[in-house]
Amino acid sequence: MPQILTFLGKGGSGRTTVAIAAAKQQANLGRRVLFVSQDPTPATGILLGVPLTDKPQSIGANLEVVLISATVAIERGWEEVKQIEARYLRSPLLRNVYGQELAILPGMDSAIALNALRQYDASGKYDTIVYDGTGDLTTLRMAGMADSLSWYLRRFVAVVEESDLWRTVAPIMQPAIAAIAAIAWTGESGVSAPMQEANSFLAKSQAVIGNPQRVAGYLIATEEPVAIATAKYLWGSAQQSGLTIGGVLLNRGTVTEAISSEFDPLGISAIPTRVGTDWQPLIDAMPDFSQAVMAPKPIAIDIPKREVRLYLPGFDKTQVKLTQSGPEVTIEAGDQRRNIVLPPQLKGSSVTGAKFQNGYLIVSF
Template identity: 60%
Template sequence: MSLILTFLGKGGVGRTTVAIAAAKRLASQGKRVLLAASDSELAFGLLLNAPLTPDPQELESNLQVLQFKTSLLLERNWEEVKKLEAQYLRTPLIKEVYGQELVVLPGMDKALELNAIREYDASSRYDVIVYDGSGDSTFLRMLGMPESLSWYSRRFGKLLKDSDLGRTVSPFLQPLISTIFNVSWTGDNLDQPTSKVTNILEQGKEALADPKRLAAYLVTTVDPAAIATARYLWGSAQQIGLTVNGVILNSATMTETFSADFSPLSVNAIPHCPPGDWQPLMDALPDFTQAPQVPKPIEFDIAARQVRLFLPGFDKKQVKLTQSGPEVTIEAGDQRRNIFLPPGLSGRTVTGAKFQQSYLIISF
């Protein structure tokens, strides 16, 4: 498994420059590095001063680079879908629909890129994958998709299993699904992790929650809008369960006020350098291979009957707590998180909540 490294921040703060410098630094340390850029990062090739392809090509020792092409990713994935359909159906329905005909729908580009990163990670060819994505709220929602889809599967699956409709159609669907998908499906095991998709979602959730597997850093300048955006993305990252490891301050000197804005994260200030002069930037970057001691996004204290969520960048007026049924929903900014309570808290009703020093503390 690889370390997947990515960067969050407002457009124009130098995320692409930092991603390239980080990849070069890690490669110089002997790590096998893949540097992958989003289809929309137009400055990527200019900064590298190299022609880019949608497949990995060697840029220098230990460093391969690619720029995703969404239409090509869509074609490749469509061919895999057709193979699966042909494997399970005697008369495939979509065999006459070709990947070259498909258009890219909104949001599909990020999903396809993240799936490609998952596949490169599974190949074991790289020690580190540096992903230069959009680094915004939409990107964070996509990173949180495994958790969101798992919630939909869990909640709607349970509703179907417990409903009159589920009990009625189960005798008819069970043999059909067993034949097509080669799984044993009944109302009793509807919510069990039997499918490839479920396994992928679980792997995604585990990677997201492990700072040694997925490391994110904020990139900002001293511009007030850039700082506000970075703080907002910091809190939004915590909402999806992604630990932010630190802050990279581009082309500025760190002050006590700036440090306080991002406490307790460590801050690394990097200098402004002429195009192509990467070494000063590489030297100023943090050690990405070491997971720092930073607050976890969520902690469960069963003995005290509490859940603690670290939500920096928000105040109590921006945080909303609701409990509907067996789960608790936290809304902060434009992000929602459904908390699946562990044994010991499951089934209990919220008795109180307070927002203290960037922590939402929920009591049961």
């Protein structure tokens, strides 16, 4: 299965340049690489030396590039929904609404990008996928989307199942959900059975995000204090999304003891300034991305000690809030919220204590 790499950092810190260098490094190692961009402007294409399109195209040995276009993706998806509706309604309601007319609402870009990455990941064509997204909280919310959707499913399945509205739209929604979520519909009445399958699908997605052998993020910083502070904030926020941060790439700077202490225990690689079209010095400076597994994990559950440990670097105890409602514990840190599903051995237990120590939130039950 491929490893997906993404990069986080302040705008202007050189995320795209570093991402391209990482893709080139992986290709030079003989891995089949797909570089995925969400930038519709010509900037990324100029760096790559070829205009990006919504179809993967080869730009060298082992290296393909593609642009995720939200407008193109929503047009295709809408046509599929209309075809499904037409099979179940004598007079389809959506036939006169065209995908070209649809506006991209906030959040759609992330959902479209996540679905595209899922499809490229499942294609079996690539060993490494380098995702050059926005590199900020939007990317992290995309990483945590499976966790968020799973929470909504758990909470609202019973409400939906009892509604008259569901009984009306079920003949259309069932195959639509099956097509969009890539799950098999069992044909059973109600929503519990398919939603359980959907939850299983989301749980697998969460497991992939939480496995640094499959998905890893890297922080991009410069020597500027603002860039360092932003990278540290995104580090802690990434942990809330379940995304492991494998290391730091210091762009156009020198690694000092002071900078190392800011990101301890992560390894830091100094990335030189690119000169003209010579990418080799940047390629040579790239870290071993397979070592992301050595980085601190976002969460660890110690059942014998009845403890949950969350690693939240970049935050202090005044920025972290813990609440418990029913069987789950919710952690708020910065602008991110994470719901923790306790294992069966701790399920139903109340929180007996919590402390913030050395970047870890330690919750006792």
